Amino acid sequence: MAKEQKKMVDDITSMDEDFAKWYTDICKKAELIEYTSVKGCMVIRPYGYAIWENIQKILDGMFKDEGHENVCMPMFIPESLLQKEKDHVEGFAPECAWVTIGGSEELEERLCVRPTSETLFCEHFKNVVHSYRDLPKLYNQWVSVVRWEKTTRPFLRSREFLWQEGHTLHATAEEAIEETEKMLNVYTKFCQEYLAIPVVQGMKTESDKFAGAERTYCIEALMHDGKALQAGTSHYFGDGFAKAFEIQFSDKDNKLRYPHQTSWGMTTRLIGAIIMTHGDNNGLVLPPAVAPIQAIVIPVAQHKEGVLEKANEVCDRLKKVCRAKIDASSNTPGWKFAEYEMKGVPVRVEIGPKDIENNQCVIVTRHNREKTFVSLDNLEEAVLQKLKEVRDGLYESALENRERRTYICNNTDEIIKALEENGDGFVKAMWCGSEECEDKVKELTGVGSRCIPLEQEHLSDTCVCCGKPAKSMLYWGKAY
C-alpha cells in the first residue's frame, strides 16, 4: 500500500523543486486538461469541466439573484464594429484572431473572434434601448473568448478560455458605479466563501485599466508561490462606449441622454487559482463547494462479507446530503487513497470489517490528512461538518500564507531585501500616483503594481520610489 501510494506521488514534481512543473503535473495527473494540436488551446476533461460547471452554477445563481439575465451574442465581431471605440480596439487588436474566409470565399470584411464583447453588446443596446423604461439592462453571457497569447499555460493563459461576461447599461453614472462595485463584492464573496481564496479588493492604476474603461476594479489573490493572480475584474465605462456607439435614451423629461455602462468577468483561470492556492505535493485540494466529488467512500478489505454492502449503504446515505461516490473497483485501498488525494476530493470515508463491527467509519480530510472515527449513527452530520472544516481550514491556510508573504516597505531597497529574504509576495507600499514610479519600481525590484486597495492604510507620507508626497497605498507583486 505505502509503495503504491508513493509511486503515484512520485509522479508529481515537488512544488518546492519546480512550482511551474508541479502546476502542470497536477493539471495533467488530476485529469483536468489534456493538450491538443491546436496551439495554446486545451481540452477541459470531465473532471476539470465538472469543477467549472459547479463554479458556473453558483455564480450564475448569484448573478440571477441580483437581477441579471443571460443572453448570447455572436462569436464574431466585424472589424468596423471593433474599431468604433478607439481605446478598446487599441487594447485588443494585437491579440485578435481573424476569420478571413467563409464558405470558400474571401470575406469582404474580416471578422474577429471575440476577445470580449463590449462592442456587440453596444450594438445590441443601441437597437433595443430607447427610453428610460428600457433601463437598466442587466445582461450576462457564458461563452468562450479568444486572445492570441504568445506563451500559454493551462487555465492561466490560453488562447481560448471560458468565462462569463456581464454587461450592464444604466440611466446614471451613480447607478453604473454602484453596479460595478456590487459585482466586485459578488466576486469577492464567491472567491472567499466558495473557493476559500482570500482576495484583496482594489482598483487598477491608470496604466493597467481595461481598454476603454474609466475605472477597473479587481480582486487579487496570492498564490502558494507568492505570485499574485487577478481573479476577477469589474469595469466602469462611463458613457464613453455609449457615445462611440450612439446609444441614447429619452429620460422622464423626454430629453435624450447617454446611458452609463459596466462589464465584469471571471474565467476558467479560477481553476488555476484553486490549484495554486490549495494544492500540495500530493496533488489537487478542492474547496468542497466546487468539488465534483465531495466525499469518496472507500471500502477496506472489500472481499470480506458485508463490507461492500455496508460501503454502498454509506455512500447512498451520503448522496442525499452531498456529492458522494464509492470506488468499489479492484484497485487496492492504497491506490485509491492516492488517486483521490491527487484529485483533491475533500473528504475520504473509509470503512472496513472492524469499523462495521464498531458501527463506525473513518473520515480523513484531504487538506490536513486528519483522521476521525465517526459513529455511523452521525454519518451525514459528521461529513457535512468535515466539509465545512475543509473550507475553513483552506481559507485560513491561504490567508496565513498571504499574511506571511505580505511585506510593508518604505523604499525600493526594502522591497528588494524583503523579496530576497522571504521570497515572492505582496508588497504594500505608498505611491505618488505617477506611472513613472510604477515603471521604475518594477524595473528596480521586479514587482509591478497590482491594485490600489479599497481598504487604504497610511504607511508613510512619501512615495516608495521618488520620495515625493504619497497619494495612496498600493499592492505590488509579480503576477500570473
Next chain:
Amino acid sequence: MAKEQKKMVDDITSMDEDFAKWYTDICKKAELIEYTSVKGCMVIRPYGYAIWENIQKILDGMFKDEGHENVCMPMFIPESLLQKEKDHVEGFAPECAWVTIGGSEELEERLCVRPTSETLFCEHFKNVVHSYRDLPKLYNQWVSVVRWEKTTRPFLRSREFLWQEGHTLHATAEEAIEETEKMLNVYTKFCQEYLAIPVVQGMKTESDKFAGAERTYCIEALMHDGKALQAGTSHYFGDGFAKAFEIQFSDKDNKLRYPHQTSWGMTTRLIGAIIMTHGDNNGLVLPPAVAPIQAIVIPVAQHKEGVLEKANEVCDRLKKVCRAKIDASSNTPGWKFAEYEMKGVPVRVEIGPKDIENNQCVIVTRHNREKTFVSLDNLEEAVLQKLKEVRDGLYESALENRERRTYICNNTDEIIKALEENGDGFVKAMWCGSEECEDKVKELTGVGSRCIPLEQEHLSDTCVCCGKPAKSMLYWGKAY
C-alpha cells in the same frame, strides 16, 4: 382593452397569409432574437435564451442519467486535422469559416472554426484511450458551432448556432449501435414529453447521411405549415474514424483493436420547432417544461384596495410550485393579456376585486384560451393541472396536424395530387432503395426523402417511383 389587444396582435403577420413572415415576426416580437451586423448571426435575447437554458437543463440531466460527462474541446480545428477523415472533410469543408491571422501574424496552418467536433474528439481519444479499461468514453459538450450558410433564418439556419454534441467511444460495434439508438430514444422522449412535439424516428438514406457516418438516425417533426424539420440526429460511425485517427485499445486478451464511435446532436433549432409547431396568430405558445414563465399573474383593477396584495400572495404561492411571475406594472390588463399571449406563457392567472370576494381566481390556458374559475384553496393544484393540460393539449393538436397532413401515396401522381389538394405534409410511400428514385421523386413532386422510419408499414410491393420491388417505406417531405 380590446383595442390595445388588437393593436399588438396586428403587429404579427397572420400565419395563413405568410408563414415565413409570421415566424420571423414571432422571433422578434416575442423578444427571442435580434439581428446583428454580423451577417447570418443573431443575438439570443434573455427570453429566448431562458428557453434554451431550460432545454439544456432537462437534456443535460437526461444525458448524465445515462452516464455521460461534459467536456470542452477547443473551438478551432487545424486544417490537417479536419482532413484526416476523407468523407468528413468533403462534407464540411465547403461550409467552414477559416481563421488565417492570429495576433497580427499570418498563421502557418489555417484553423477552421468548428462546424462539428468529431476530429477533435478523435485526437483526444487517441491520447487518452489505451486499454479496454478506458472504455466506454461517454462525452458531451455544450458549445456553439459555425457553418457558413448562404441563406439564414433565426434558429432554423444560422451561421453560428448553439448545440450539444455527444461523442462516445465503445469497445464493440454492438455497444456503439446500442448507444446510437439509446440517444435517439432520449431525443424522442425529450421532444414528445417535454416539448410536446410528436416525432417520427427513422434512418437517413445513404445520400442523406452525416459526412463520415455509417448510419444516421434522426427524428423528424412536422411543422404547422406541413414542412418537415429534423429535430435531432444520432450517428453511428463504425470504426472509420478510429482507423483514420489510429485510435486503438488493447482488449482483455491484449490484442490491439479499433473502437467504435457515435455522435449525436440537438441545437437551438429546437426553438424554431417549438414556434412552428405550437405558435398561433397571437404569438408564441410554449410547452410548460421549457417556458421561462409558466404562470403569469395579472391583477385586474389593481388600484382597488387589496387587489395587488392578493395578487402578490397568489404569485408567491405559485412560485413554490412553478416558474410564476406577476405583472404589476401600470399597463392595462388588456395590454398585459396580449403581451403574455405573444410571449406564449402557458397559464395566465387573473385576479380582481370580484374574484377576491368569491375566494377565486380565473385561469386561462394559452393554447385554447379556455377560462376556468378556480377556488384559491386549490390554487397550486389547479395551476399544475392546467400546465399538464397545456402540454397534453399541445401534443394532441400537433399530432392531429401531423396525421391530417400525412398522405399515403402509391405513385408520384398521387403525391402531386395529395400535396395540391391538402397542402404540404408528410408523404408515406414505398421505395426501391435507389438514389435515382429519391432524386426523381424530389424533381417530380418537390418532396425529398426525410427518413426510413424505424416503424415500417407495408403499403404496397412496388417503389412509388420506378415500380420495381420496394425495399422499405419512406417518409417524404419538404424540409426546413
